[in-house]
Amino acid sequence: MTYAMIGTWRMAYEGLSKGMDLLSEGGKSADAIETAVKEVENYPFFKSVGYGGLPNANGLVEMDAGFMNGDTFEVGAVMGISDVKNPIAVARSLSHEHYNSVLVGAGASQYATLNNFERKNMLTERAHKIWEKRKQEIVEKNLSPYDGHDTVGMISLDQMGSIAVGTSTSGLFMKKPGRTGDTALVGDGFYADSEIGGAAATGLGEDIMKGCLCYEIVRLMGIGLTPQKACDQAVYSFTKKLEQRYGKIGEFSLVALDKDGNWGVATNVEFTFAVGTEQDKPAIFIAHPTDNDKTKIEPITQEWLDAYSKRIKAPID
Amino acid sequence: MTYAMIGTWRMAYEGLSKGMDLLSEGGKSADAIETAVKEVENYPFFKSVGYGGLPNANGLVEMDAGFMNGDTFEVGAVMGISDVKNPIAVARSLSHEHYNSVLVGAGASQYATLNNFERKNMLTERAHKIWEKRKQEIVEKNLSPYDGHDTVGMISLDQMGSIAVGTSTSGLFMKKPGRTGDTALVGDGFYADSEIGGAAATGLGEDIMKGCLCYEIVRLMGIGLTPQKACDQAVYSFTKKLEQRYGKIGEFSLVALDKDGNWGVATNVEFTFAVGTEQDKPAIFIAHPTDNDKTKIEPITQEWLDAYSKRIKAPID
Numbered sequence: 012m013t014y015a016m017i018g019t020w021r022m023a024y025e026g027l028s029k030g031m032d033l034l035s036e037g038g039k040s041a042d043a044i045e046t047a048v049k050e051v052e053n054y055p056f057f058k059s060v061g062y063g064g065l066p067n068a069n070g071l072v073e074m075d076a077g078f079m080n081g082d083t084f085e086v087g088a089v090m091g092i093s094d095v096k097n098p099i100a101v102a103r104s105l106s107h108e109h110y111n112s113v114l115v116g117a118g119a120s121q122y123a124t125l126n127n128f129e130r131k132n133m134l135t136e137r138a139h140k141i142w143e144k145r146k147q148e149i150v151e152k153n154l155s156p157y158d159g160h161d162t163v164g165m166i167s168l169d170q171m172g173s174i175a176v177g178t179s180t181s182g183l184f185m186k187k188p189g190r191t192g193d194t195a196l197v198g199d200g201f202y203a204d205s206e207i208g209g210a211a212a213t214g215l216g217e218d219i220m221k222g223c224l225c226y227e228i229v230r231l232m233g234i235g236l237t238p239q240k241a242c243d244q245a246v247y248s249f250t251k252k253l254e255q256r257y258g259k260i261g262e263f264s265l266v267a268l269d270k271d272g273n274w275g276v277a278t279n280v281e282f283t284f285a286v287g288t289e290q291d292k293p294a295i296f297i298a299h300p301t302d303n304d305k306t307k308i309e310p311i312t313q314e315w316l317d318a319y320s321k322r323i324k325a326p327i328d
Numbered sequence: 329m330t331y332a333m334i335g336t337w338r339m340a341y342e343g344l345s346k347g348m349d350l351l352s353e354g355g356k357s358a359d360a361i362e363t364a365v366k367e368v369e370n371y372p373f374f375k376s377v378g379y380g381g382l383p384n385a386n387g388l389v390e391m392d393a394g395f396m397n398g399d400t401f402e403v404g405a406v407m408g409i410s411d412v413k414n415p416i417a418v419a420r421s422l423s424h425e426h427y428n429s430v431l432v433g434a435g436a437s438q439y440a441t442l443n444n445f446e447r448k449n450m451l452t453e454r455a456h457k458i459w460e461k462r463k464q465e466i467v468e469k470n471l472s473p474y475d476g477h478d479t480v481g482m483i484s485l486d487q488m489g490s491i492a493v494g495t496s497t498s499g500l501f502m503k504k505p506g507r508t509g510d511t512a513l514v515g516d517g518f519y520a521d522s523e524i525g526g527a528a529a530t531g532l533g534e535d536i537m538k539g540c541l542c543y544e545i546v547r548l549m550g551i552g553l554t555p556q557k558a559c560d561q562a563v564y565s566f567t568k569k570l571e572q573r574y575g576k577i578g579e580f581s582l583v584a585l586d587k588d589g590n591w592g593v594a595t596n597v598e599f600t601f602a603v604g605t606e607q608d609k610p611a612i613f614i615a616h617p618t619d620n621d622k623t624k625i626e627p628i629t630q631e632w633l634d635a636y637s638k639r640i641k642a643p644i645d
């Protein structure tokens with residue numbers, strides 16, 4: 012049996028590489044997911060996940076995370092959790108419970124303390140500065156408060172044939188306190204069935220959830236579509252439907268992996284992702300939607316990577 | 329065009345009757361849903377929804393509600409909201425927002441205050457007594473704390489052909505603080521598409537969400553299945569899958585309504601529901617699963633209704 016991992020955004024790369032090391036040595040998908048997502052949560056310069064994630068309108072970092080085991084359909088999730096170093100670890104732990112496996116708000120944070128998860132003030136000085144600056148811009152330039160909603164979503168297939176999926180985000184920058192998106196909603200932001208495959212989403216959660224996109228992609232793979240065809244069909248047909256019926260549409264991107272290690276992505280915006288398989292070392296790609304409801308995928312350029320690296324560490328003035 | 333409503337449990341009946349009155353006069357589905365669900369939330373003797381709902385392990389009533397407009401796919405939802413008279417009204421109001429349409433915990437309660445929704449201590453003396461009694465029983469008789477998780481879920485079709493769905497619950501009795509189920513998760517606890525139909529769920533949310541059952545039922549109606557066949561196929565095939573893969577299975581029941589006013593239900597436990605159409609006045613039925621993956625539906629008996637009425641008002645000693 013083979014193994015593979017895929018994750019949303021360039022930020023997934025380092026974590027995914029660690030997860031792939033585990034998988035290559037015969038490790039479990041659930042462990043690979045937790046390792047990989049933690050890596051993203053811990054890196055202070057990714058401003059939409061974990062430590063360094065941008066705060067809500069009140070300046071507090073509230074996070075969402077989801078986990079699903081595709082063997083058993085176990086699901087664990089937290090929404091609006093705060094002061095917790097690794098929301099993905101809490102979500103995974105909750106997935107073992109038959110009752111009370113999805114917790115929100117103060118109850119989620121309490122659970123983390125009671126179960127000895129590391130508490131941490133997740134607001135970095137940099138994130139605080141970006142928040143202060145944004146508050147001023149909103150007033151001075153009449154800007155929309157909302158910007159940035161990049162969830163890390165990872166799917167893993169291990170050599171035992173088990174698929175797991177994990178997601179984590181600090182959510183929409185400047186969100187209202189308590190706001191949650193699709194990240195912790197099973198079927199919307201993530202789904203996995205080890206007999207078929209898994210899917211994960213990133214983007215404007217309020218719109219992704221309207222289409223139950225992760226469940227739909229896994230379902231389409233289940234009736235024989237490749238991960239790429241399943242992503243294209245689910246994402247582009249829903250994009251059209253939402254434009255017709257709702258009149259507007261946020262940005263979103265989906266990734267999928269099947270039980271044989273094949274993968275796919277679809278997006279309505281420029282979208283980077285990381286993927287590794289038994290054959291191909293972890294690498295970063297960039298995807299764009301095309302006019303004919305397909306997805307154009309190219310290797311990332313060193314130029315893009317250099318600009319990204321500079322951008323995420325640029326001084327905040 | 330015709331009109332119809334269906335709602336979970338016997339408790340849906342009075343509210344559904346009021347909603348049907350609105351629909352017969354040309355009213356909107358969204359108004360019928362809000363009217364109907366509010367009626368259930370306001371009645372103190374329904375112990376799993378709104379006022380009089382049973383509290384969490386700490387003795388606090390934390391509620392979940394969801395709303396979806398099948399014309400536009402607008403979704404609004406609250407999870408772990410407290411001290412709010414009508415969670416369904418908050419969820420419906422949120423559905424008009426493009427951002428921040430799903431709120432959890434303290435943020436959800438704050439939104440209700442800021443937007444002038446009526447605040448109310450939702451813990452009745454009766455619910456408090458039941459909680460005290462249960463706490464003792466758990467210690468003395470080593471009982472499982474969890475019991476009762478009956479969401480009211482209503483689907484409405486109006487004469488303009490619009491379908492809306494709403495759900496509301498105080499959740500699992502004795503749940504951990506912050507626990508939420510499927511009730512406020514779109515696709516899991518509710519879904520609506522006015523070109524097809526709608527679905528709503530009740531039961532152990534932790535298991536319902538594993539199958540994305542409401543989205544799946546609407547999808548099946550979309551490819552031509554009747555609401556009854558869609559419910560049977562989604563619910564009984566998922567029940568089997570969950571038994572095989574997860575090894576255990578909670579109780580759950582689903583209701584569905586299509587764009588022509590046809591309805592269906594499926595359940596893995598004795599389940600009552602209320603339904604009304606242009607042709608048939610609102611009435612209460614009782615459903616049971618059969619051995620051949622179908623659902624047996626019969627009119628409720630007066631005997632059953634009398635016993636129910638007595639039971640929900642019986643003294644707590």
